[in-house]
Amino acid sequence: MNPLFPMQRDQRWLIGVRQVLLHMCITVLAIAIAFSLPAAAQYILYEWWPRVAHDANLLIATEVGLAAALVLLFNISHLAWQDRQKVRAADLAALAYARQQNNWLARWRERRLVKRLPAARDAFIFTLTGFDTFADETSLLRDPLKTAYEIRVMLLNPYARSAEARVNSLPQEITLHSFSREVRASIDYLASLRTMGKKVTLKFYDQQPFWKVVVLGDHVWVQYCHSGFEVKHEPEYVFALNRDHPRRGFFVPFYMYVLEQWGDPRHPEYDFDTGELVCRDRLGKEVKRVGFGAGDGRESPVLLTPQTA
CATH class of the missing domain: 3.30.870.10 (Endonuclease Chain A)
Structure with a gap:
């Protein structure tokens, strides 16, 4: 519970239910990703990559897409790190x-x-x-x-x-x-x-x-x-x-x-x-x-x- 927001009993109950539902959704999503990884890897290795090896345009598109995904991932990580520092500062200042x-x-x-x-x-x-x-x-x-x-x-x-x-x-x-x-x-x-x-x-x-x-x-x-x-x-x-x-x-x-x-x-x-x-x-x-x-x-x-x- 956030010490900055003391809550009443009904509010704590609603937030507890919301946290349980959120954990359930995250668990289901993680299980779905885990079961889909073998099929995704098989598709990339045996179907997608042979096409890329014989098509220069598709290779360039794949490289550009991968580079864009990495840039987006690094930017999100950087913003998340900055937000974390801001949250710590706000928490210290209450x-x-x-x-x-x-x-x-x-x-x-x-x-x-x-x-x-x-x-x-x-x-x-x-x-x-x-x-x-x-x-x-x-x-x-x-x-x-x-x-x-x-x-x-x-x-x-x-x-x-x-x-x-x-x-x-x-x-x-x-x-x-x-x-x-x-x-x-x-x-x-x-x-x-x-x-x-x-x-x-x-x-x-x-x-x-x-x-x-x-x-x-x-x-x-x-x-x-x-x-x-x-x-x-x-x-x-x-x-x-x-x-x-x-x-x-x-x-x-x-x-x-x-x-x-x-x-x-x-x-x-x-x-x-x-x-x-x-x-x-x-x-x-x-x-x-x-x-x-x-x-x-x-x-x-x-x-x-x-x-x-």
């Missing part, structure tokens, strides 16, 4: 999936990947607006979040200077108003999850983002936030926790990156009941509350330190 384009085929493959995964108890999302990640009805993680119990989300504060700089680097059809509207849609969707009994925590950060990271169970989705380009059009990589060798792969580094961002006291927590941002010190003690977007939020973030008596 790369479970990667896509470059955001077309319907890539989305279909990614949805198949999500369906193969067992239901995750926890979800960790570090993104910009969250709209394309879970708020949009066609987003990939909208349904998996409904089965998760604890959901922690970090979004870019739409009232921060970094959000304005980010929007200014994007195409003209993307405005600060549309950016804020997407953030509001994400907040509303998270609020609806709270009404379903989910434990939802939302924080906002003010720095320019480098990564979009989504942790769902033992898998992490990663995209780099290039300046001037929408994240949804960037290549996406999915890394999985290697249960047999946890130190291998990029799951743990990206997971630790998200944990560090989450534990940073500069990032205020959103209060769904009051619509305020709750600022805390490094000990987790509440320091102050500010309205979401109060003062237009253009001031730089301030490090919060424990207040002394």
